[in-house]
Amino acid sequence: MSETTQSSPGVVGSPPGRDARAGGNRSPLGMLQQLARQREAAVFVIAVLTFVAFWLANSAFVSSTTLSITFNYTFPAIIIIALGEVLLLISGEIDLSVGFMVGFAPFMAYFLDAYYHVPALLAVVIGLLLGVIVGWVNGFLTVTIGVPSFITTLGTGFILWGVMLYTSHAEPVPVPANMANFGHWLGGGNKYSWLIWAVVLTLIFHTLLTRTRWGLHTVSVGGNLLGAREAGISVAKIKYGNFMLTGVLGALVGFQTMYYTATIDPNSASYTPMFNAVTAAVIGGTAMLGGSGTIMGAFFGAIVLANLSVGFAVQGVSANVIYVIDGAAILIAMVANVQLTRLRERGGR
């Protein structure tokens, strides 16, 4: 059996004409992106369709007030947190606690400002840093201790919630004047400023995911954990980092909500901001099991959710029914996801 293989120099026998979709795409995610792009296009079309449908159903949907609620408030709050969740989901983790950061960070900043006489700007910066710290704790418990992030962040979320409710006595407070001074930088003031934050951050995170080592390593860690480790990629660094990014984005949305609504409201903290963000990510094609996903998909997914949420409200549909619609949207997106994956795999063989 020793004289088995005297092969021709031509070696790797692969049928020709397989590089159909090769070339043209400059993004490092290459073909994956091209496949995902079909998904992004589909979600984009759904975003447009839902918008047009609500417009036709009730022209109040496109009144300047309603448009402002949809795109200057509802949409930015969803997408900014989704940016972090997309990275986390791709790297194989999830953060359930981030929605509570939305209320926790502004309250802590408020206490520092009102009771400890910390300068307002510093108090806000510390509030944002708390997002980083909670992200680090989530990373520590998940990566270093080894508790699944689903459990870790469930626990930290409840703690954030409890601390905020206990210290605030569950009462809303107005934004202190010295803190309101620079609110126009963070989503207050000009009514477009929060939307501008959302668009700019989306572009930054899209670049981060597709054109930097951080993004590639995030995909690698979620796509092949052992392989990434063997290639020398620091899995811990990537996961800690993505938890910290998600935490600070949650705190940012907290301050933006505070400035937009001009109150600090304990009700702003719940699981809802997180669920909306994860839903946007999933509708946009991010895999719950890691390894793939796109920022632009989440961007359009967040528009779909904002359309649904505001559109049904304009129609006078009860907020309670909207949960049914959100749930159906997730299921439809996931079924489509599974079917598409099957198709791709069949096409790849």
Next chain:
Amino acid sequence: MTEQNIAHTGDALRVENVSKRYGAVTALTDINLRLGKGEVLGLIGDNGAGKSTLLKIICGFQPPTTGQLYLEDQPVHLKSVDHARSLGIDAVYQDLALVNQLPVYVNMFLNREKVRGPLLNSRAMRREAKARLDEMNVRIPSENALVAQLSGGQRQAIAVARSVFSNPKILLLDEPLAAMGVKEGAIILDLVRRLKEQGNVSIIIIAHNYGQVLEVCDRVNMIQGGKITLDKRSAETSAQELTEIVVAEYRKALLERQQMAG
């Protein structure tokens, strides 16, 4: 590489009296092994004999319990895979460490990406990956193809081509022919031959298929029960002899077990 050449240049790698214990389990009892410069060494042995443990020690994944490694006659203590890699020791693992969701050219540069400022330099990576794959005669549909779309042999070839990228002095291939057809395996054997002709790298191949190993290896070492029990030049042994040794060991173990039971 000829024998005189090896004698003159000294060994690329020496493993002396290495043992490895995991708690009460002894994986390696006493390993002594040498790898000449430019040599291709086949490391064979049955499942559980300690091949993979030894490989993990040489590539810096884990330290030995006792014993010493010498790299070009210098004693070394490998702290991590990265450390070993910086010294020129690179490994291609069985699972290949490829990310299916990423295209070939990105995988070729995994964790050694080319950047321009904070951004990836995809064009340069694509160009260099293509040039290197062409040079090594590795044929794939495109360097932009996803790894998920490649065959087993193509994936293995890419993993090997990637490890050669950094010009390692020592390359460890863990079961590169496992679960591969004759035609697929030929891709890898050709690749190893080409590397041997270039003579810049010394290679250890862990393998099951003795026939294929003998075809490309200068020398074979057999590892049994955590020890090297045979060290022969490929020309002086045969697949039949190696197979008989392993079968004899198996029979002996079986007999002992029966005696114990009886």
